[in-house]
Amino acid sequence: MYFRIWFQVVNEHLPMELGMADEMFLTSRGLLRLVAVLVGSVGDTTALLAYVTWHVTRILAFASSFQLSHAQFADEPGSDYTTLGHIIGHCYSDANTVLPHAFSYVFNRRWLSKAIVGNATAMVNSIRDVAQATTKALSWMDDETKRHAVEKLTTLATIVGSPQSAADEGALRNLYPWVPALNGSYLNMILTVRAAELRYSKRFLRFKGSPSEEVGMPLTMVNAFYLPVYHVMILPAAILYPPFYVANYPDSYNFGALGHVVGHEMTHAFDPEVGLYDRDGIRRDWWTPTARVMFESKLACLSSLYRDIPGSGGAAFGDRSLPENFADSGGMLKAYTAYRAAGRPSGGLPFGRHGLTDEQLFFAGSCFKWCSNEGGNSSSRYSPPRLRCNVPLLNMPEFAQAFECGAGKAMNPSTRCDSL
Secondary structure, eight states: HHHHHHHHHHHTTTOOOOOTTOOOEEEHHHHHHHHHHHHHSSOOHHHHHHHHHHHHHHHHHHHHHHHHHHTTTTTTTHHHHHHHHHHHHHHHHHHHSSSSHHHHHHHHHHHOOOOHHHHHEEEEEHHHHHHHHHHHTTTSSOHHHHHHHHHHHHHOOOEEEGGGGSSSSHHHHHHOOTOOOOOOHHHHHHHHHHHHHHHHHGGGGGSSSSOOOOOOOOTTTSSOOOTTTTTEEEEEEESSSSOOOOTTSOOHHHIIIHHHHHHHHHHHSSSSTTTTBTTTBBBBBOOOOHHHHHHHHHHHHHHHHHHHHSSTTTTTTTHTTTTHHHHHHHHHHHHHHHHHHHTTOSSSBBBTTTTOOOOHHHHHHHTTTOOOOOOOOOOOOOOOOHEEEEEHTTTTHHHHHHHHTTTTTTTOOOOOOOOO
16 A cells, blocks of 8 residues: 555656556665555645654755854854864765765876776676686585576676776766756755656666666765666775775785775675666565575584684674674685685795784784774674674685694684675
8 A cells, every 4th residue: 555655645746657567676664654654644734744844854954055054053163164074075065976076087087097097997707707706616505596696797897996988077077968067056956866866767677688787876985786676796996995905915905905805795795685686676485495494504603703702792793793703704715715716925924023924914904994993782783893804814824824823723723604
């Protein structure tokens, strides 16, 4: 019933009619149901409309006037500077959200070299090759499941730095044909461009093919992403800098740092949450029952490893953070194997004032990105940084060999878990 109501509401704002037989991807099915229940249960909508009006006013205050925006911070010390920073931050955020490729282009053309993008792309391809080879060699996975897994790796789209469709100003104009001429106040401009963006995005309702290069993801974030519906892995330009990638450092460091990130996101294509999406972004179980049972036994081992390790404090990181832990461990193995396959050691000379060998530098590079204050957020979907560093390493005998950890020591346990 609720979805029939939503279709009636949606169709009032669409250029083409959608029927109940048409497929729609919903990011939050439960939210639509709850909103329908809320609206349907309210007799007098005065309070509801006032609530919505207040939030619209609050959100648009920064673009309306300094006085209205300042009212949100009037009781804070230095409220004038806080208000100004709030307004400037929103201006940057709006441009980065509505026109992410254009926003990142301004950054990339000055700071991101083609050599760095080329090296990062080569790294992605080498890790993909390793992932395909190791998947084919898995003894516990049957041929039918292997075929689907290798197909997912082969068809995985990648955006490194920025897509080719945003390589220059001419390409950007083709990418954003919907952007109208903007004039008047900033409030008028932001409302105009948002409305135009919404109208243009409706074409995806009947879109044929992969829209991966038009993903509206801010590309100036120091992060990386795997988006299962688009089946695309994104390495924004901002992550192609130290400490993730250092141009004059040995391959061992860069494979340990950025390579681990690449392997992590690639492994997410098979994690227990989004691994059921196929190459076309459709959620369906492509695992055979036998392979699924074997895979779940591997996950159970990994869950126990994180749950029982000293330093976890008994927290359920092994269960709540399982998809991320799985990606951390699987990504580490992929990055290490790709580094070894690259066959480009620095010559065996000790690196840095601590005299690290190539092998040691790989593992040190993998953990450098986890240096942080220990937070107390026990509800996070991620394990604490110290576990994200240590557990994937202790799960690899190569680490114990590189640092000469004795048998049975904390970083050289007798029991380890397989990673995909």
